[in-house]
Amino acid sequence: MKNFEVFTPVQLRWEACFYCGGHLPALKKEHIFNSSWTGKHKTGALICDECNAAFSFSVDTAFKSYTKYHMNVWSLKGERQKSVPTIETEGEIIIKSGAQPEEKPSSFFSYEEGNLFYTAKAPNKPALRQYLNEQLSKDLGRDLKEDEIKDIKNMVRNASSEIKPLNSVQLYDSIDPFLEIRSTVHTILKCMALFDSDFTKHVSHKVLDFSRHGVGNWQEFAFLGNSSLDVASTYFKHHPDYNAVEVYYLPSTKQILAKHIILGRIIRWVVLSNIYEGPHKILFVGEPSLGGILKKFLLIFSETFPPSAQIERGMKEVDFIEDLMTLAQITLGPDAQLARLFRGMEGIFNDFDVLTQEHIDEYKDTLLLFLNNMFRITSLIIQCPIPYSEEDMLCGLMDNGLTELEAYVGQINIAEGIIDTMSRPIQYVFSQVVQLGEEAKLKEKNK
Numbered sequence: 001m002k003n004f005e006v007f008t009p010v011q012l013r014w015e016a017c018f019y020c021g022g023h024l025p026a027l028k029k030e031h032i033f034n035s036s037w038t039g040k041h042k043t044g045a046l047i048c049d050e051c052n053a054a055f056s057f058s059v060d061t062a063f064k065s066y067t068k069y070h071m072n073v074w075s076l077k078g079e080r081q082k083s084v085p086t087i088e089t090e091g092e093i094i095i096k097s098g099a100q101p102e103e104k105p106s107s108f109f110s111y112e113e114g115n116l117f118y119t120a121k122a123p124n125k126p127a128l129r130q131y132l133n134e135q136l137s138k139d140l141g142r143d144l145k146e147d148e149i150k151d152i153k154n155m156v157r158n159a160s161s162e163i164k165p166l167n168s169v170q171l172y173d174s175i176d177p178f179l180e181i182r183s184t185v186h187t188i189l190k191c192m193a194l195f196d197s198d199f200t201k202h203v204s205h206k207v208l209d210f211s212r213h214g215v216g217n218w219q220e221f222a223f224l225g226n227s228s229l230d231v232a233s234t235y236f237k238h239h240p241d242y243n244a245v246e247v248y249y250l251p252s253t254k255q256i257l258a259k260h261i262i263l264g265r266i267i268r269w270v271v272l273s274n275i276y277e278g279p280h281k282i283l284f285v286g287e288p289s290l291g292g293i294l295k296k297f298l299l300i301f302s303e304t305f306p307p308s309a310q311i312e313r314g315m316k317e318v319d320f321i322e323d324l325m326t327l328a329q330i331t332l333g334p335d336a337q338l339a340r341l342f343r344g345m346e347g348i349f350n351d352f353d354v355l356t357q358e359h360i361d362e363y364k365d366t367l368l369l370f371l372n373n374m375f376r377i378t379s380l381i382i383q384c385p386i387p388y389s390e391e392d393m394l395c396g397l398m399d400n401g402l403t404e405l406e407a408y409v410g411q412i413n414i415a416e417g418i419i420d421t422m423s424r425p426i427q428y429v430f431s432q433v434v435q436l437g438e439e440a441k442l443k444e445k446n447k
């Protein structure tokens with residue numbers, strides 16, 4: 001017998017809501033993976049309208065404190081969201097889509113001899129004008145007169161601008177492990193209900209009640225876990241953003257353990273049963289960001305080759321906090337640089353017909369800036385400087401394709417060898433980043 005077999009499970013349609021037995025099909029379709037994490041696939045054949053509505057305000061927003069970082073940096077927005085999430089900070093800075101920091105508009109005013117004096121600042125002139133109009137009208141408690149609007153226009157025209165470097169920002173957030181774990185259990189139960197008609201035999205009322213009504217403690221379900229396979233990240237190798245569920249049916253320990261992954265970044269493990277009897281199997285359900293179609297398969301294992309998944313220990317509140325801190329640091333740090341690099345490359349090479357020296361210079365500057373920032377950020381994160389020589393990096397880039405690329409100036413974008421030559425400097429950059437990561441690890445260890 002083979003070690004395991006792969007099946008494509010059939011999607012089920014329930015006759016009645018699996019939580020309460022209520023009427024189906026529901027009028028309002030339910031997202032399998034929450035739309036605020038870029039889930040798109042919907043069904044009306046699992047849970048009734050009443051149960052669906054009960055989740056929508058609190059449970060469905062439980063992971064916002066985490067997902068907003070990833071979505072901001074990569075400029076992603078959910079189906080129901082009007083815009084990419086912004087990130088507020090403790091200071092004057094607000095982080096806009098694409099990890100772009102911007103100073104919040106602010107103003108000071110004083111009265112002297114019946115005259116109102118104003119100083120104000122904003123990220124750009126149109127924003128300054130809009131802010132002054134709104135703020136002044138608010139402060140005066142009335143609509144502005146025409147000459148006042150004109151004055152503001154003049155003031156803004158003559159305003160001076162400055163560029164300030166930004167080093168670090170203080171972030172604040174709130175998290176709720178109880179709602180997070182409910183949201184995780186709810187998502188996993190929906191995936192199980194979609195493809196496993198027997199799931200309520202193994203999953204007790206306690207689990208259903210916790211998910212649907214919030215009865216019980218999250219500590220009974222959440223744990224830090226690991227598994228011998230890493231199904232989702234193997235399957236979604238080429239998608240940085242995906243939502244997925246892996247359900248491990250483990251007769252040897254009678255457990256059903258499940259792993260929930262949000263945006264390829266946030267991982268929660270929960271235990272759903274201690275009375276499971278049946279074959280060793282893994283149910284996988286996933287959806288790439290805004291994909292709309294669920295990817296699913298069922299792996300059934302032979303007795304002699306069971307998969308393994310273990311509980312390391314129960315989750316504590318501090319684990320959630322650490323998770324959020326790491327996520328914020330990685331997304332706003334290295335991820336944001338990578339996103340910026342990709343945007344920069346797109347800007348340079350999108351629709352280029354003929355290669356010019358300007359293209360090459362811009363390419364060089366973009367790559368150098370990226371490397372420079374990556375070294376700086378990594379040093380900050382590990383709190384230990386990593387030496388960086390811009391000169392060495394420039395030499396490396398020149399030796400790895402940039403010099404050769406100059407021979408293609410004036411040639412069209414499909415000229416033989418041009419794409420290969422163009423991709424070499426970026427390969428060099430990524431090899432430097434890998435080295436940097438290893439160096440950082442070493443320094444952390446020796447600290």
Ligand SMILES: [Zn+2]
Binds near residue numbers: 018019022051052
């Ligand atoms: Zn219901």
